[in-house]
Amino acid sequence: MAAEPLIVMERVTKRFGGVVAVEDLCLTIGRGEIVAVVGRTGSGKSTAMQAIIGTFPVDAGRVRVAGRDPYAERRALRGQLAVAFQTDRLLPWRRTWENVAIGLEIFRVPRARREAIAREWLARVKMAGAEEKYPHELSGGMRQRASFARALAVDPAIVLLDETFSQLDELTSRELRGDFMALVRSLGKTSILITHRIDEALEVGDRVVVFGQPGHVIHEVATSPDDRSNHDRLAKLRAEIKAVMAE
C-alpha cells in the first residue's frame, strides 16, 4: 500500500468486563482508501470502529488517527471524523437541514453559512425539497440519506459507515450504497464500511478485511474496479471470504 497511513491500529486489545471484543488487532488504512470490514456478528467490527472514533481507551496497543490518539486527543480530531450509523440517529426536534447542520453548529459555523451548506448537501444526496421536514415525515431511505449528508457536511477526512445500509430493503440499500460510495470516491475521502454482508463489502471496498473472533484480522483481499465489475471474479472472492469466515 503506497498511500500515507491515516488510520493505524497496532496490536489493539479491548475488553468489556470479561469479554474480549478485540484482540491484537493490527490494521492500517491509507489516505483516500476505502476499506470494507466484514465479519460475523460479535466479531468486534463495531468495537474497532469505536476505538477509531475514540469512544473509549483501548486496554492494550495503540490507535492513531491522523497521527493522534482519538481518545486522549479527542478535541484535536474535531472535524476529521464523521460517521453514518446503522440507524439514522436524526434528532426528532430538528428539521432535516438542521440535523444535517448539527456538526457545523458545533464547529461554530454562522447560521446562514451552515444552512447553505446543509441545503447543498441535501441536494447532493437527492433530498432537495425535504429540508424543512421533520425526521418523522421522512422514509427510512430518506432518513439515511440525511444522516449521510450530516456526516459529509463537515467535510471530514474520514467517513466511517457502521452497517449504514443494513436496515434498508435490498433495492433501497443498493441504490443508496451506489450513490454514497460514488460521492465518497469522488471526494477522495478515506472510508471504512463495517458490514456483515460479503457482497456489500466486495462491491464497496478497495480492500476487504475479514474479522475473526475475538476481533482481529484473519484475511484480506484487495479488489480493483475491474474485479468489482467482473462477475466470476467476485464469485470467486465471495467463496474465498465465506470459506475463511466459516473456519
Added chain:
Amino acid sequence: MATEPTGRGPTLVVVTVIFAALAGASFFTPDYIIPSPRQMLGALVELLTLQSGDLVITAARLAAGVAAALVLGSALGGLMGVVRPVARYSKSLLFILSGVPALSWMLLAVLWFRDTETRIFFVLFVVVMPFYALNVYEGIQALPRDWTEMLEVFRPTRREVFRLLIVPHIVPYVILTTKSVSGYAIRMIVFAELIGAAVGVGARLAQAQGMFRIDRVFAWTILLVVLNFVLQGAINLVERRMLAWRPAAEIR
C-alpha cells in the same frame, strides 16, 4: 361506527350536566347548603367586580411559585442527570421532601417566615419543585445513547451537548410536569392562603365560609376551576408551539 367526541364539546357537556345537577339539587336543599344558580351568578358577578384583585394575586403567586420550581427543579434535575454523586444524594433528599405532607409545610412556613408572600412561595416551591427535578432527571436517564454517540463524533463541549441535546430532549418532560402539577399547585396555593394569608382566593374562601356565604364559596370555586382551564389552555398552547416536531400517536 360511533365517533369519539373531541375538542371542547365533552367539557361543555360535563359543565352543563354539573350545573344542571346543582340547579336541580338547589330546589330540594336550603340556600346555605346549595344556593340557587341565580345566587351563584350574583356572587360571581359581585366577586368579579369587587374582589377580582384577589384572583390576580393568587394567579401571580401561582406563577411565581411554579416558575421558580420549574427553573430550579429543572436545573437540579439536569445536574442530577449529568453528575452521578449529585443524583445519588439529591434523589434521596427529593423523595424525603415529597413524602412530607403539604399541611406540615404550611404549618412550618407559618412558624418559619413572618412575611406572607415568602410563606406561600415557600410552600408552593417545596411541594412542586421535586416533581420537576425528578422528571427532568428521569428524562435525561431516558436519553437514547445513540444520540449522544452521534453527537460525540463531532467532539462537542459539555455545554454544546447540553444545549443541542439535553435541553431540547427534556422540554417535553418539563411541559408534561407543568401540565400535571398545575391543578395540584392551585389547590396548594389556596390551602396556603387559607392558612397564612389575608388576601388571595384562599383567604377570601375562609372569609366566605366564616360569613356563611356559601354562594361565594361556590363562586370562588368556579373561578378556581376557570383559572385551571385557562392555565391548561396556556400550557397546551406552549406545548403545540414547542413540540410541533412531535408526531401524533396513533393507536389502533
